[in-house]
Each structure stands twice: as structure tokens, then as C-alpha cells.
Amino acid sequence: MNIIIGQYVPGQSVIHRMDPRSKLIAVFAFVIIVFIANSWLSYAVLAAVTCAAILLSQVQLRFIYRGLRPILFVIILTFLLNAFFTRSGHELFGYGWFQLTTGGLRQAALISIRLLMIVISTTLLTLTTTPIDITDGLESLLGPLKKIRFPVHEFALMMSISLRFIPTLMEETEKIMKAQAARGVEFSSGPLLQRIKAILPLLIPLFISAFRRAEDLAMAMEARGYRGDEGRTKLRVFHWGLRDTSLLILIFLLIPVLWLLRS
Amino acid sequence: MDKETIITIDNVWFRYADDAEDWALQDIHLDVYSGEWLAITGHNGSGKSTLAKCLNGLLMPEKGEIKVRDNAITDANALWEIRRLVGMVFQNPDNQFVGTTVRDDVAFGMENHGIERGDMLKRLEASLKAVDMQEFAEREPHRLSGGQKQRVAIAGIIALEPAIVILDEATSMLDPRGKKDVLDVMRRLNEEKGITVISITHDLEEASSADRMVVMDRGKVVREGQPSHIFMEPEGLVELGLDLPFTVKLRQALKEHGHIQLSDKAFTQKELVDELWTLSSKI
Ligand SMILES: Nc1ncnc2c1ncn2[C@@H]1O[C@H](COP(=O)(O)OP(=O)(O)OP(=O)(O)O)[C@@H](O)[C@H]1O
Numbered sequence: 033m034n035i036i037i038g039q040y041v042p043g044q045s046v047i048h049r050m051d052p053r054s055k056l057i058a059v060f061a062f063v064i065i066v067f068i069a070n071s072w073l074s075y076a077v078l079a080a081v082t083c084a085a086i087l088l089s090q091v092q093l094r095f096i097y098r099g100l101r102p103i104l105f106v107i108i109l110t111f112l113l114n115a116f117f118t119r120s121g122h123e124l125f126g127y128g129w130f131q132l133t134t135g136g137l138r139q140a141a142l143i144s145i146r147l148l149m150i151v152i153s154t155t156l157l158t159l160t161t162t163p164i165d166i167t168d169g170l171e172s173l174l175g176p177l178k179k180i181r182f183p184v185h186e187f188a189l190m191m192s193i194s195l196r197f198i199p200t201l202m203e204e205t206e207k208i209m210k211a212q213a214a215r216g217v218e219f220s221s222g223p224l225l226q227r228i229k230a231i232l233p234l235l236i237p238l239f240i241s242a243f244r245r246a247e248d249l250a251m252a253m254e255a256r257g258y259r260g261d262e263g264r265t266k267l268r269v270f271h272w273g274l275r276d277t278s279l280l281i282l283i284f285l286l287i288p289v290l291w292l293l294r295s
Numbered sequence: 296m297d298k299e300t301i302i303t304i305d306n307v308w309f310r311y312a313d314d315a316e317d318w319a320l321q322d323i324h325l326d327v328y329s330g331e332w333l334a335i336t337g338h339n340g341s342g343k344s345t346l347a348k349c350l351n352g353l354l355m356p357e358k359g360e361i362k363v364r365d366n367a368i369t370d371a372n373a374l375w376e377i378r379r380l381v382g383m384v385f386q387n388p389d390n391q392f393v394g395t396t397v398r399d400d401v402a403f404g405m406e407n408h409g410i411e412r413g414d415m416l417k418r419l420e421a422s423l424k425a426v427d428m429q430e431f432a433e434r435e436p437h438r439l440s441g442g443q444k445q446r447v448a449i450a451g452i453i454a455l456e457p458a459i460v461i462l463d464e465a466t467s468m469l470d471p472r473g474k475k476d477v478l479d480v481m482r483r484l485n486e487e488k489g490i491t492v493i494s495i496t497h498d499l500e501e502a503s504s505a506d507r508m509v510v511m512d513r514g515k516v517v518r519e520g521q522p523s524h525i526f527m528e529p530e531g532l533v534e535l536g537l538d539l540p541f542t543v544k545l546r547q548a549l550k551e552h553g554h555i556q557l558s559d560k561a562f563t564q565k566e567l568v569d570e571l572w573t574l575s576s577k578i
């Protein structure tokens with residue numbers, strides 16, 4: 033069994049090699065900046081930035097499509113709702129209370145493009161950064177929150193342990209499913225209620241074993257001298273380079289540009 | 296072998312609940328010597344793991360004293376140093392793998408002990424080499440065998456330059472190949488670096504190759520000595536819930552059968568074979 037956690041697609045592009053912190057800041061900023069745009073021209077600028085990022089990442093389009101797929105329905109729904117419930121400009125088509133106006137169409141298009149760009153930029157982050165790098169990057173960026181006693185280190189550790197155990201637990205689920213299937217339990221066919229009932233004897237052993245693992249792991253961590261964040265050093269370090277600074281400058285330059293292009 | 300004591304266990308009592316009737320450990324007296332390979336065996340629930348967890352302060356005895364190189368485990372200031380000195384490999388290879396890759400896992404202990412990064416990288420490489428896992432540094436745990444995971448666990452421990460490594464049934468979930476690899480690595484560390492090994496095991500073949508052996512029963516140490524001496528008097532061992540090594544069983548069977556005069560010295564497989572073939576050549 034070969035399990036890939038998250039969507040990470042290994043690669044050597046500039047974007048792959050960037051510091052996860054700069055990518056996190058950039059995406060976060062971009063998602064907010066997108067809301068400044070409200071004219072076709074400002075949208076064109078944003079679309080150009082997005083396309084440039086996709087090109088630089090050298091990620092194949094099908095991977096981006098795969099990341100988009102689960103959210104595509106939401107985008108289409110937003111489009112339809114906006115198209116039919118915004119009434120401005122002149123009417124294109126009408127049938128009773130059902131109206132399609134030019135203003136509505138414009139609004140729907142802009143909002144869907146906005147959503148699309150938000151999803152593409154976050155997908156690009158997860159496609160080019162391993163989950164563990166994202167976790168470490170977040171831990172480092174949120175570091176100052178430790179001063180107000182926010183358990184940043186603990187959350188990051190929790191995340192990385194989950195990432196570590198996902199494949200293990202998936203393997204285990206598969207094993208239990210096979211064991212139950214050998215006793216005649218049907219997981220994939222039959223009425224819905226029956227299938228839900230079949231999940232229960234799967235979940236209970238899985239939970240029991242997860243608790244046992246947690247107990248063992250806590251013991252092993254303590255035996256290896258774990259005592260929280262204090263006095264801890266780190267193997268993983270980040271390399272902030274010129275390209276990271278440039279990325280941030282570029283993103284923040286977008287703000288005045290988009291502001292000028294507003295209608 | 297010089298007999299420098301590295302762990303002293305004196306009059307130790309432990310129970311899991313304050314009001315429990317039965318003690319998990321009762322009046323344990325035991326010394327562990329520097330550089331030795333000590334096997335601890337006994338039936339399920341005899342208190343082996345409990346004793347092991349007392350040795351690095353994961354559990355605190357209710358009565359008695361445990362000292363590791365003159366650090367008492369009750370001394371809160373010495374506790375972290377004790378956990379560095381006493382490394383522990385547990386039974387389930389999966390449930391002690393913390394990192395997302397081999398490198399991260401080996402580094403985990405060093406990160407906890409605040410070892411500076413430059414030093415960490417050097418030790419990381421050296422300890423992966425010591426357990427023959429250099430090529431696997433970037434692997435995720437789900438792409439390793441059980442034996443490989445246990446060797447990674449050992450690497451994580453020796454990176455901390457410990458004096459003692461406790462294997463708590465560390466090979467019991469492995470196939471024969473994985474088991475052999477892990478034990479070979481430990482034997483090499485024992486011989487080359489002089490690391491003291493305490494191996495908790497149900498496998499008496501393995502125990503019989505130890506320098507010294509302890510048999511536990513219901514929270515007590517009931518036998519202690521060289522494996523050859525303990526197996527010389529196999530009577531009673533079966534009652535303690537132990538399965539005798541093949542050579543011991545064979546010698547007993549041959550003796551019961553009569554006719555064949557065997558000395559009481561032949562103990563390992565080789566010794567027994569030698570004795571048997573020289574025996575028949577005398578006839
Ligand atoms: N966490 C616990 N809470 C309560 N009782 C426990 C706990 N762990 C072990 N015990 C009890 O303490 C006694 C000694 O257990 P221990 O795990 O030390 O035995 P062991 O010799 O390691 O056995 P095994 O060969 O099965 O590993 C047993 O009676 C057991 O039921």
C-alpha cells in the first residue's frame with residue numbers, strides 16, 4: 033500500500049524550494065488581497081499572478097484540478113445563486129420571478145473567479161509544500177503567541193504525530209475491515225442503515241487500539257526525555273532566501289496596484 | 296569482567312494503585328554491572344516491564360531506592376540525566392516511532408535534550424551508521440519493517456550516548472530475520488561501546504546467551520545467576536511458567552532415557568553436540 037498524505041507533489045521548482053513561512057504568509061495575504069479587486073482589470077492582474085505561480089511551480093494542471101474538484105460544486109452553486117438573485121443592469125431573460133440580468137451575470141462571474149483564485153492559491157501551497165513543512169512553518173510563524181500561553185508547540189506536535197500515524201491507522205483499518213469481511217460483514221453493499229451498522233464493529237477496535245498506541249507513545253516520548261517545548265532544539269531549520277523576500281515584496285506591491293485599478 | 300555496579304536496586308516495592316492488595320514489585324534487590332548483558336525473564340505479569348520502567352523513573356517505587364550511577368531516580372534534578380543514561384526500546388515498533396521520517400525520529404531524543412544542531416547532525420549520521428540504517432534516513436515509518444523500526448529506535452537512543460539500554464521484549468513482534476538484526480546490533484554495541492544491556496525476554500534461547508540472568512515470579516526475583524547455572528537445575532523453572540531452551544530439554548530427555556551419560560556442563564548447542572559426538576566415538 034502506498035499512501036500519500038496530503039496532496040504534496042514532489043518537485044524541484046523555485047516554489048517547492050521556498051521557505052514554507054514565506055509561502056504561508058504569501059498565500060494568506062493573497063487570499064485577503066483578492067477581496068480588494070472589483071474591476072475586470074484588477075481581476076486580470078490577479079489571474080496573471082495566479083497563472084505565473086502555477087507556471088513557476090511546474091505542477092501539472094491535473095493536480096490542480098484534483099485539488100479543485102471537491103470545491104467545484106460550491107463554486108458553481110455560488111455562481112448560480114449570484115446570477116439569479118442579483119438584479120441590476122438590464123434584463124437578459126425573464127420568466128415570472130426568475131430573472132437573469134447583466135449585473136447579476138457580472139457579479140456571479142467576479143465572485144466565482146475570486147473563489148477560484150483563493151482555492152488555486154491554497155492548493156498550490158499544499159501541492160508544493162510537505163504537510164510537515166507546513167506544520168513547522170506555522171509553528172514558527174505563530175511562535176510569538178506562546179507569550180500569551182497559546183500552546184503553539186503542542187499543536188504543532190499534535191499535527192506532526194497525526195501525520196505520522198495516519199498511514200499506520202489506515203493500514204490497521206484495512207486489516208480490521210478484512211477481518212470483519214472474512215466473518216461476512218458487508219461494507220460496500222446493502223442498505224445504508226446496514227452499512228452504517230457495519231462501521232461500528234470497525235470503529236470500536238480501531239479506537240481501542242488508537243488509545244493503546246497513544247499510551248505507549250506517551251511513555252516512549254517521556255523515556256526519550258520529552259518535557260515540552262522548554263530547552264528543546266530543532267533538527268529541521270528553515271532557509272529564508274532572497275526569493276522569499278522577493279515573493280513577499282511582490283505580494284504586498286499588489287495592494288496599491290489593485291487599489292488603483294478599482295472601479 | 297570488572298564488576299563495577301552501574302544500577303543498584305535496593306528493597307524496591309511498587310504497586311499500581313495506592314490501595315492495591317498485590318504488589319507489582321516486592322522487595323527487589325538487584326545490582327546491574329557495567330558492560331554486562333543481563334537477561335530478565337518470567338511469566339506474563341511477573342513485573343518485568345514494571346521494573347524496567349522504574350529504572351528510568353517512568354514509574355516511581357513506593358518504597359526502596361534505585362540509583363543509576365549514583366543518581367537517585369527520586370531526585371527530580373537528575374531525572375533527565377537518568378533518562379539519557381538509560382535508553383529504552385519497547386515492544387511495539389510502531390508505537391514508539393515519533394518522527395515522520397527516520398531522521399526526525401532519531402533526532403527526537405536529541406531535540407528533547409537540547410543538543411545543539413551541528414552536534415546533532417554528526418551524531419545522527421554516526422548512530423544511523425551504527426545500526427546499519429544510513430540508506431533509510433529519509434524513509435517514512437510505514438515503509439520500514441518492524442526490525443528496521445526497532446533499529447531506528449536504538450539509533451535514537453545511542454545518539455544520546457547512554458550507558459544502559461533496556462530492551463523490553465523489543466524483538467517479540469519481529470520475524471526471525473528482524474530479530475537477529477536487532478540483537479546483532481545490540482551485541483555489537485555491547486562489545487564495542489561497552490553499553491550495558493538489560494534484555495527482557497520470553498525467549499530462553501536468547502536469555503541463555505546472556506552474561507547473567509534474572510527470573511521473576513509474581514513481582515519477586517526468584518533466581519539470579521549465570522544462565523548455565525540456572526539451566527543446570529531446570530526443576531522448578533517450568534512451574535515458573537518458563538519454556539526451557541531446546542538444549543536443556545534435549546539433555547533432560549536423554550538423561551531420563553537412561554543409558555547415555557551426560558556431564559552437567561554441556562549447555563549451549565555446540566557444547567551439547569560436541570559432547571554427544573565425542574560420546575559416541577568413545578563407545
Ligand atoms: N498500567 C497498569 N495499571 C495497573 N496494573 C498494571 C499496569 N501495568 C501492569 N499492571 C499489573 O502489574 C503486574 C506486572 O505487570 P508487568 O507489565 O510489569 O508484567 P510483565 O512481566 O512485563 O509481563 P509481560 O510478560 O506480559 O510483559 C501485572 O499483574 C499487571 O496486571
Ligand SMILES: [Mg+2]
Pocket residue numbers: 343344345463464
Ligand atoms: Mg512487559
